[in-house]
Amino acid sequence: MTVSELIAIFFGMALVNNMVLSKFLGLCPFFGVSKKLSSAFSMGIAVVLVMLVASAVTWPLFHYLLVPYGFEFMRTVIFILVIASLVQIIEMTIKRTNMTLYNALGIYLPLITTNCAVLGITFINIDQQYGFLQALVAALGAGAGFTLVLLIMSGIRERLDLADIPRVFRGAPIAFIVAGLLGLAFLAFGGMVG
Amino acid sequence: MGTWLKNMANGIVRANPTFILLLGLCPTLAVSTSIDNAFGMTASVLFVLLAANVIVSALRRWIPNRVRIPTFIVVIATLVTIVDLALKAFVPPLSKSLGMYVPLIVVNCIILGRAEAFASKNTVWQSIADAIGMSIGFGAAIVLVSFFRQVLGSGSLDVFNVRLFSVPGLADNPASIFLLPMGAFFVLGVLLAFFRWMGVSDCE
């Protein structure tokens, strides 16, 4: 596992195969949270954290528990339960140790349980047959990419709110179209990892 | 009967999961590259939503409040796995097209949302109405998006390998952008604006 391969995985996940713009994962919070820059940042950090821990837990669980006993088909049930529990634990831990952090992040954590991106990355780690380190790097890249797009979108939306947009397009419709344009721009990352 | 129909119709228009509630967007955008995929995904969602609503509704008096969400999740995850395995075994090509978006139905806000908001508080019979309505609403939305993406992106419309029609100029030089992810965003954005213009939605 060379460093350049790991870097390729990171940037591949973050930019070329961006979770939101090309894999369509993590859309619900994307449109709900991305209206303010500060909340977008908090959500992004929370997502990266959960993705990392979830990958770190589900990978060994799959390879050392499910596979040897032939229970691969329990993957979906086990993974989502793990994620739901992790989110609870993380939320409680933050609440007890750092009240300021909790006030910033706390409300977004429960939302992350149903974030397709988190479950998605745990699936991708398995389907792409990544090793443990690769899986962690992929999770980091995916989370980073998600946060990046979230930040860009909220920055744009903050300005859109002040722009003169036709009534029918205001809110969700224009957000989607902007997301499409953003995706178009991200296509430029296409040859990066080749 | 009136209430039953009302509950069903609710999911199709007034509270259409995709266009109004903006739920379950992940699969809508991801698999809408062809109408076949759209039908397949709708069928999967219908099965899971129906079964989940029935089970949750039937057990609603026994489900302890504290573990309510985890219970819903396990039920839905189990149903989703059943669909996934069934597709892999009996319709492999569809399973390949839909890929990991079938297991991802488990975090589809539509299903969890209905279990929480409706099935856990209503009778089995009404929950069935809700499930059918929501699925039709979702299906209509995803088929609509797929229709535009497929016709604009490949110039013709093939349903289950039967060519329905071909748009003359478009078939030779399709606007393949619509088959790419951003095409999905554009189509959905425009459709949302269109429905709002028609006066169907009034929120946000």
Added chain:
Amino acid sequence: MAKAQGGAYPILFLTLVVLASVVALTLIDGVTRERIAQAQRDEVQEMLATLFPEMSAYELDDDTGIYTILVDGDPAGHALMSKATGYGGPIDILVGLEADRSLRGIRVISQAETPGLGAKIIEASFLEQFPGLTLDELALRKNGGSVDAITGATISTSAVIEGVRQGILDLDAEGGG
């Protein structure tokens, strides 16, 4: 029926639900496992048949990933899936060798190249250049080989060439059956 809010009941209930889930899924798995395996074997068979239409069966060596093509029980060639790094992502190439080790041909199984440009590597007009080429000929024409690049998609073309070369080298290295 009174819903017991006591400490143990919720946990008990959830455990029961999870157990029910495991039982249900184990049953379904029992029913579908063989079918799924068969579907995968059929898929591989179809894929190999695109290069070896006369094939009657195949054998796969799990360690090397090399397929031995059988016609009526006799080995008639070998094939290997080669992974190349293309412009937009990995390219999976099926490389087929005749019994005499010459290149039977290639098929692009999956790719993420630019539609209209690099994606043309899947077209017959590109692929039909490959049968019979030797290792020396497996290079771009401008580099002294016999492969014409796709206009505007040199990187994709080079990736495919590299993938095919690697595939042949891997097949030779394993000696083959």
